[in-house]
Amino acid sequence: MTATVRRPAAxxxxxxxxxxxxxxxxxxxxxxxxxxxxxPMLALSLTVGHGYSASFAGLVLSxxxxxxxxxxxxxxxxxxxxxxxxxxxxxxxxTAVSMTLLGLSEDAWAVTLAAxxxxxxxxxxxxxxxxxxxxxxxxxxRQRAFSLNYWALNAGGAVSAVLAGLMVSHGYTVIFLADGAxxxxxxxxxxxxxPETRPPRSPKASGALAAAATASHPPVHRDxxxxxxxxxxxxxxxxFKQGTSTLPVVMTGEGHSPQMYSLVSAVNGLMVVLLQxxxxxxxxxxxxxxxxxxxGVLVGWGFGLTMFAGGVGVFALxxxxxxxxxxxxxxxxxxxxxxxxxxxxRGRYQGMYGGAWSIAAFLAPAGGGWVLDRWxxxxxxxxxxxxxxxxxxxxxxxxxxxxxxxxxxxxxxREGSGTPLPAEREGSGTPLPAxxxGSGTPLPxxxxxxxxxxxxxxxLP
Numbered sequence: 001m002t003a004t005v006r007r008p009a010a011x012x013x014x015x016x017x018x019x020x021x022x023x024x025x026x027x028x029x030x031x032x033x034x035x036x037x038x039x040p041m042l043a044l045s046l047t048v049g050h051g052y053s054a055s056f057a058g059l060v061l062s063x064x065x066x067x068x069x070x071x072x073x074x075x076x077x078x079x080x081x082x083x084x085x086x087x088x089x090x091x092x093x094x095t096a097v098s099m100t101l102l103g104l105s106e107d108a109w110a111v112t113l114a115a116x117x118x119x120x121x122x123x124x125x126x127x128x129x130x131x132x133x134x135x136x137x138x139x140x141x142r143q144r145a146f147s148l149n150y151w152a153l154n155a156g157g158a159v160s161a162v163l164a165g166l167m168v169s170h171g172y173t174v175i176f177l178a179d180g181a182x183x184x185x186x187x188x189x190x191x192x193x194x195p196e197t198r199p200p201r202s203p204k205a206s207g208a209l210a211a212a213a214t215a216s217h218p219p220v221h222r223d224x225x226x227x228x229x230x231x232x233x234x235x236x237x238x239x240f241k242q243g244t245s246t247l248p249v250v251m252t253g254e255g256h257s258p259q260m261y262s263l264v265s266a267v268n269g270l271m272v273v274l275l276q277x278x279x280x281x282x283x284x285x286x287x288x289x290x291x292x293x294x295x296g297v298l299v300g301w302g303f304g305l306t307m308f309a310g311g312v313g314v315f316a317l318x319x320x321x322x323x324x325x326x327x328x329x330x331x332x333x334x335x336x337x338x339x340x341x342x343x344x345x346r347g348r349y350q351g352m353y354g355g356a357w358s359i360a361a362f363l364a365p366a367g368g369g370w371v372l373d374r375w376x377x378x379x380x381x382x383x384x385x386x387x388x389x390x391x392x393x394x395x396x397x398x399x400x401x402x403x404x405x406x407x408x409x410x411x412x413x414r415e416g417s418g419t420p421l422p423a424e425r426e427g428s429g430t431p432l433p434a435x436x437x438g439s440g441t442p443l444p445x446x447x448x449x450x451x452x453x454x455x456x457x458x459x460l461p
Contacts, residue, residue, distance in 0.1 A: 015148075021136050022145060024193035025129060028186040029149055032092075033156025035182020037164040037175045038099060045103075045172040046111070056108065060115045065362040067119025072358050075124030076351015079131045080344060085196040087128035087347070092187035095121035096180040103176020123358055127350035134338040134346050135197035142338050143288075147280040147331035154272040161269075199343055220348045225398055226340050230356045232296075232394035233333055237360030238367065239299055239388045240326060242380075243268065243319070245365035250306065250377050251315060264315045271323040279327050289396035291332050296392015298325030304385025307378050325388070336399055 038045075046057040071091075078087040098121055102114035130146075137145045167175050221227060248261045283291050302322025309315045333353065341349035371380045 017138070017141055018145060018148075019136050021194055021197075022133060024189060025133060026149060026152055028189045028194075029129075030152040030156050031182055031189065032186045033153050034159045034163075035179055035185070036157060036160045037167060037182075038103070038179040039157075039160070039164075041164050041168060041172060041175055045175070049172040050106070050111075052108070052111075060112060062362065063112050063115040064119035064122075065358065067116040067121075068123040068358040069355060069362060071120040071123035072127060072351045072354035074120070074351075076127035076131075076347040076349070076354070078124065079128035079347025079350075080198070083196050083198045084128045084132035084135065084347065085190060085194050088125050088132070088190045088194070089187045091121045091125035091128065092183055092190065095125070096183040096187065099176055099180040099183060103173050103180070123354060126354050127347050130334055130338065130350040130354075131341075131346035132194065132197050134341070134350075135199070139339060143331050143335040144280050144284060146334045146338075147276060150327075150330045151273065151276040154269050154276070158269045158273060220341075220345060220352050223340075225401075226337075226349070226352075229336065229340075229395060229398050230352055232391045232398065233353065234356040234360055235387045235394075236296055236299060236329060236391035237357045238364050239303055239384045239391070240322070241360050241364030242303055242368050242384060243322070246368040246372050246377075246380060247306070247315075249369070249372065250380075253377075254310060256312060256315075260312050264312060264319055267316050267319045268323045268326075271320060272327060275324070276327050279324070280331065283328065287400075288332055288336065289400040291328050292336075292399060293392045293396035295325040295329035295332065296388050296390070296395060298322060298388075299329070300325075300385045300388015300390075300392065303388065304381050306384075307381040333395075336395075 043057045043061065046052045046060060075087055075091060078090075095118055098114050098118035102111060102118055105111045105114050133145055133149070134142065164175055167178065243265070247265075248258070251261045251264070252258065299322045302318050302320075302325060305321065306315070306318045309318055334350070337349050337353040338346065368380060371383060
């Protein structure tokens with residue numbers, strides 16, 4: 001049995017009560033983003049390093065987004081069918097190889113294919129990781145767990161941007177090789193330290209029992225309330241993605257240098273690192289519909305107020321406003337998805353939710369640029385305010401009205417060990433045998449957890 005990781009009693013409440021397997025996944029995320037050197041330098045590598053045109057660089061970036069759309073859905077299905085850990089390890093390894101090929105390729109077709117493959121692998125890992133965390137973490141702890149992951153992502157991204165700037169003097173190829181090595185290290189961490197948490201399949205039911213199971217847990221695309229939630233999330237993401245697509249165009253059009261845009265955009269990452277944990281503690285006991293409503297309004301009107309911006313200080317203030325919305329929405333949206341998903345469809349649900357962000361990443365730059373060119377920035381920012389507010393109201397209404405936005409089955413874990421305990425069989429009171437962390441050996445259904453029973457999910461709004 002894996003040894004329990006004991007933390008000092010004085011540890012912040014936000015960090016307590018999470019199993020050790022969570023912290024290994026958290027560490028893998030931090031390593032992945034600290035080592036994400038290629039992201040900030042990809043466009044420069046293509047244009048300055050290889051001499052490609054700006055339009056070809058845009059095509060490569062779009063190829064990454066296109067691969068990302070496929071990766072989110074593929075990763076979700078794979079997590080449910082072959083396992084969470086298996087999918088994470090395979091996706092990390094695939095991404096590491098693709099990243100290395102992207103750095104070494106010279107021909108345009110090879111660069112494009114490597115970018116497409118990299119986008120597929122990088123996003124395939126996310127639904128599997130989120131499904132694994134849903135299996136491991138108690139329902140009442142999920143939102144803060146996802147919040148801690150989001151903090152690691154942003155803190156790692158901030159560090160990687162600085163390190164990439166220091167490494168570029170050694171050539172762009174070194175950056176891609178180092179990024180690939182860091183991603184491969186993530187695969188090793190997950191393989192060695194993270195248990196497989198995909199629940200074992202119940203024996204096949206026949207006749208009326210099979211029909212009843214299908215009716216109670218239809219495919220994710222037939223879950224209308226959840227698909228409406230995904231649609232609202234897509235609207236939210238379309239607005240949010242304007243921060244890296246049309247905002248720099250508007251700022252340079254106002255006479256500000258690219259360096260000023262870089263300084264203003266740094267406010268986003270800095271605020272996430274500084275405020276993510278305090279805000280999570282502040283809203284941890286608040287109504288989730290209210291949190292999602294506030295997130296949509298803050299992001300929508302944060303971008304909407306950009307129509308009045310002229311100086312760098314005002315632009316920075318608008319970034320601060322929509323960053324607050326980002327901080328509220330990111331963990332809440334994933335937690336809603338985790339609570340809604342049936343036990344054996346957690347990967348698919350997270351893949352569908354991630355697909356909203358991948359689709360927005362693909363559509364937002366072109367859509368925002370088209371609105372900006374055709375009708376101007378006042379129309380663009382007004383539309384952002386309307387879409388963001390609509391997304392916030394929609395998410396709030398859906399999560400408040402449908403109290404079934406939580407799963408009726410939990411996968412409790414031993415305190416600090418990451419070893420799953422027996423969960424109830426869907427639709428019955430019969431326990432399913434849990435799997436000992438990473439071994440595939442079933443535990444007896446009666447195995448008790450030291451100091452903890454099976455968690456319940458009655459705490460959500």
